[in-house]
Amino acid sequence: MPRSHWLDPLARKVLQATGQLPAKPTSTPPAAPPPAPAWTMDVNRASREEWRQLPGCPEDTADLLVRLQRGGVQFSAAADLFQLLELPDELRRLWEPHLIFRWHGDAPPQPAATPLDLNNASTEELHSLHWPEQRLQGLLRERRRAGFRDLADLQERLCLPASAVEALIGRVSFTARRSGPSLPLN
Structure with missing residues (x-):
């Protein structure tokens, strides 16, 4: 590593400006963090x-x-x-x-790996929700009327409490209903 020049700082700057001394390497300042959004x-x-x-x-x-x-x-x-x-x-x-994302109340539920399609799942697959039998029967009855559009539709039609819907976030999906014998009738 080269030693710094022994001249006083003013003389050193004059010699650097005239090219008689190599310029002091400049370090690039760290990148500024991205600006905060105007609103959240x-x-x-x-x-x-x-x-x-x-x-x-x-x-x-x-x-x-x-x-x-x-x-x-x-x-x-x-x-x-x-x-x-x-x-x-x-x-x-x-x-x-x-x-x-601020959670208001108890700790949030943890989602499962593969979403369950509520409009096309078999009765056995629906049991993985661990719902009371009456709630499962209500889901099947409403599903026969029409497929669910989204979580809000499911909540409104089955009168589900918020905790039940929160537990479904990331665990269920809603694709168009398949027709034919693949849907259970119970």
């Missing part, structure tokens, strides 16, 4: 208007999220929200800096 929102307390402020948030999505919130449903992480809404990566990147 607690997803578990957000109003319809706040949801609509997010880029590309359609009215029906804002309505769905507010309906779930009214039913007492909370999201514990961005992954839960994005999985429910099936958002494209571009919207995820735009939304995430604005979202704050």
